[in-house]
């Protein structure tokens with residue numbers, strides 16, 4: 001099945017950082033802290049951790065394994081594990097491809113805002129106040145132009161392929177992001193008001209527990225680990241046969257969760273520091289402001305308290321946010337592009353432009369109908385498509401794919417895995433526990 005000319009990640013660490021790059025993005029830095037803040041803090045953190053390790057991690061192993069076995073784009077990989085029903089298998093791949101393209105279409109809008117907050121302060125510093133204001137306030141024209149800029153960046157990286165594009169960018173930039181985060185947490189914790197946020201994040205108050213919270217935590221875990229939409233499957237297909245999938249997946253999940261955790265340690269305290277300094281964080285009804293307003297009022301307020309150095313830290317922070325978003329968006333665009341290059345035998349350089357172009361058009365439609373469509377597309381993709389396709393992949397691996405083949409693929413290059421606890425638990429876990437857990441949460 002393996003065609004030796006197919007692209008691969010050139011190193012193990014390169015793959016881990018690329019997969020972690022896909023996982024770490026707006027979902028961690030943005031979604032997780034604001035969800036935690038509006039769902040009672042520590043209780044959400046606790047349920048989230050449970051969801052990541054008890055549900056998302058085993059599914060991450062499943063998606064990576066399907067991809068590596070197929071050694072092809074998701075449509076073909078899914079067909080190779082379900083040869084009796086090639087049509088249905090292909091439909092699942094196509095559904096994942098459409099879902100991930102829709103995710104990219106809203107993701108690019110938000111990433112565009114970040115880009116605005118990166119350029120805005122620079123323009124302001126050199127006297128272009130009107131342009132800076134335009135970049136930092138909500139308008140259709142701004143949303144449109146910045147989204148297009150971000151889409152072009154994504155297209156350019158994916159155009160260069162796996163090792164030179166995706167891997168090179170992810171390896172360099174992920175570590176810088178982590179260091180900057182730790183430094184910022186160190187700073188914010190010295191500020192007045194921070195302890196209140198820290199307490200909210202770490203000390204559980206179980207009165208906040210609800211079934212809605214569990215659903216949100218599951219959705220957040222799926223989104224954060226890029227599950228259910230074939231991104232991890234396509235990255236798995238570039239994985240070398242000598243990689244230990246369970247271990248690698250664990251490292252990716254751990255890295256992703258650490259970044260979310262550190263982001264929580266930053267954003268929740270920063271919210272209360274901002275409140276202490278007079279920034280409004282609750283609306284008139286007493287609920288937290290929505291996440292975009294929150295991050296865009298709280299973080300700039302924090303950078304201001306840092307004096308002149310704050311301007312630079314702020315710029316650096318938004319640079320890294322854009323990069324984190326970019327390492328995720330490339331893993332989205334890679335799904336349809338891999339399908340087009342292999343299924344339609346197209347040149348990668350051609351495929352990126354027309355597919356990227358179509359997604360940009362869809363994203364523009366969202367921009368022009370922002371009020372009606374933005375929230376709708378987010379909820380359709382993250383609340384429905386991701387978990388539903390996730391259940392389908394678990395059922396495929398657990399019930400349809402031949403057990404011997406699954407296990408053979410996982411232990412490839414690692415015969416000693418057979419002695420591990422993972423080996424004893426994982427197969428029936430994905431077969432029974434994962435689907436049951438997801439269906440229960442879903443129908444709650």
Ligand code: PHE
Nearest residue numbers: 023025026027028223224226
């Ligand atoms: N995991 C990414 C994030 O947290 C988002 C993503 C979702 C990436 C689905 C790929 C596929 O921002």
